[in-house]
Amino acid sequence: xxxxxxxxxxxxxxxxxxxxxxxxxxxxxxxxxxxxxxxxxxxxxxxxxxxxxxxxxxxxxxxxxxxxxxxxxxxxxxxxxxxxxxxxxxxxxxxxxxxxxxxxxxxxxxxxxxxxxxxxxxxxxxxxxxxxxxxxxxxxxxxxxxxxxxxxxxxxxxxxxxxxxxxxxxxxxxxxxxxxxxxxxxxxxxxxxxxxxxxxxxxxxxxxxxxxxxxxxxxxxxxxxxxxxxxxxxxxxxxxxxxxxxxxxxxxxxxxxxxxxxxxxxxxxxxxxxxxxxxxxxxxxxxxxxxxxxxxxxxxxxxxxxxxxxxxxxxxxxxxxxxxxxxxxxxxxxxxxxxxxxxxxxxxxxxxxxxxxxxxxxxxxxxxxxxxxxxxxxxxxxxxxxx
Ligand SMILES: *Cc1c(COP(=O)(O)O)cnc(C)c1O
Numbered sequence: 001x002x003x004x005x006x007x008x009x010x011x012x013x014x015x016x017x018x019x020x021x022x023x024x025x026x027x028x029x030x031x032x033x034x035x036x037x038x039x040x041x042x043x044x045x046x047x048x049x050x051x052x053x054x055x056x057x058x059x060x061x062x063x064x065x066x067x068x069x070x071x072x073x074x075x076x077x078x079x080x081x082x083x084x085x086x087x088x089x090x091x092x093x094x095x096x097x098x099x100x101x102x103x104x105x106x107x108x109x110x111x112x113x114x115x116x117x118x119x120x121x122x123x124x125x126x127x128x129x130x131x132x133x134x135x136x137x138x139x140x141x142x143x144x145x146x147x148x149x150x151x152x153x154x155x156x157x158x159x160x161x162x163x164x165x166x167x168x169x170x171x172x173x174x175x176x177x178x179x180x181x182x183x184x185x186x187x188x189x190x191x192x193x194x195x196x197x198x199x200x201x202x203x204x205x206x207x208x209x210x211x212x213x214x215x216x217x218x219x220x221x222x223x224x225x226x227x228x229x230x231x232x233x234x235x236x237x238x239x240x241x242x243x244x245x246x247x248x249x250x251x252x253x254x255x256x257x258x259x260x261x262x263x264x265x266x267x268x269x270x271x272x273x274x275x276x277x278x279x280x281x282x283x284x285x286x287x288x289x290x291x292x293x294x295x296x297x298x299x300x301x302x303x304x305x306x307x308x309x310x311x312x313x314x315x316x317x318x319x320x321x322x323x324x325x326x327x328x329x330x331x332x333x334x335x336x337x338x339x340x341x342x343x344x345x346x347x348x349x350x351x352x353x354x355x356x357x358x359x360x361x362x363x364x365x366x367x368x369x370x371x372x373x374x375x376x377x378x379x380x381x382x383x384x385x386x387x
Pocket of ligand 1: 189
């Protein structure tokens with residue numbers, strides 16, 4: 001079987017230094033908030049062109065933390081696409097707020113700014129929920145239309161989160177999503193383009209006060225710089241808990257792994273783009289291949305094509321040792337627990353159509369050309385016999 005994502009090839013490339021880095025943490029005993037955490041946060045911020053980066057427990061908690069920091073909760077609306085992993089929408093009920101589902105652009109699969117505008121106006125007209133924030137997703141690793149989305153968010157006075165769990169490292173006209181967004185969040189789940197060896201996530205932001213608040217929320221609402229400044233304490237303020245937070249620390253071992261992986265990440269993004277270009281050249285005349293916005297560079301968490309007969313292609317390829325996956329067969333707003341939340345006026349026709357047509361192919365920086373040619377040939381044969 002050709003690997004869908006080949007983490008072992010990456011591990012072999014990283015070699016002994018990766019294993020040494022893990023062992024160093026094991027031997028140091030600094031399992032929680034060891035020095036690798038701060039070092040990784042500095043390097044991650046630099047990589048993502050953000051003034052601040054905060055590591056946390058997962059990509060899901062990376063979304064929850066800024067919502068908490070902004071006091072978003074019951075009665076508030078946060079707008080997001082329904083064509084995404086459920087975690088994008090799950091963050092809102094976790095803080096008591098309501099997701100409002102917005103349709104996507106048929107070319108990029110990312111938030112459609114017009115549907116967003118219409119959804120915000122509809123929520124305002126109805127008057128039941130207060131619009132507070134927008135979450136744009138860089139689905140499959142391609143940047144969302146940040147200039148247009150940020151224009152809508154700004155005009156409406158809403159915060160903008162870039163959920164870049166699949167797209168961390170993507171750019172648009174040379175800028176990372178944080179150029180337009182208030183915060184960028186990402187996930188280090190192993191299969192993401194920048195993954196660790198367990199769970200982990202991060203929040204990147206531009207605002208020092210927000211960063212300070214996120215530090216507090218990550219560790220049980222502990223008193224931080226702004227809480228302590230100019231005051232004197234009877235007890236060590238380390239044990240002063242001044243707000244309701246949670247435990248969302250990332251393990252030191254994961255930071256050690258990520259420091260090694262960051263060294264090759266730029267090179268891996270280039271390799272992913274070469275794989276994507278070869279797929280486009282080999283399949284573009286027969287099926288819909290992905291569209292990245294003009295001026296955009298994706299990181300290709302997935303390589304997703306569209307075709308009639310998608311449901312027959314998967315089993316056919318599997319017989320030939322080629323794995324595929326469908327992201328996502330059920331849009332979030334169609335899942336039982338999310339079906340009661342509002343959608344943009346007119347519903348989400350593009351989202352619903354796409355969920356029946358998309359299929360993702362093996363994609364990783366180490367995909368051999370021979371293997372890729374085999375995938376391309378198998379799909380070409382399938383399309384031709386089914387035409
Ligand atoms: C993976 C993912 C998340 C959640 O990340 P976890 O680390 O698994 O919690 C959120 N949003 C998107 C778009 C994702 O793909």
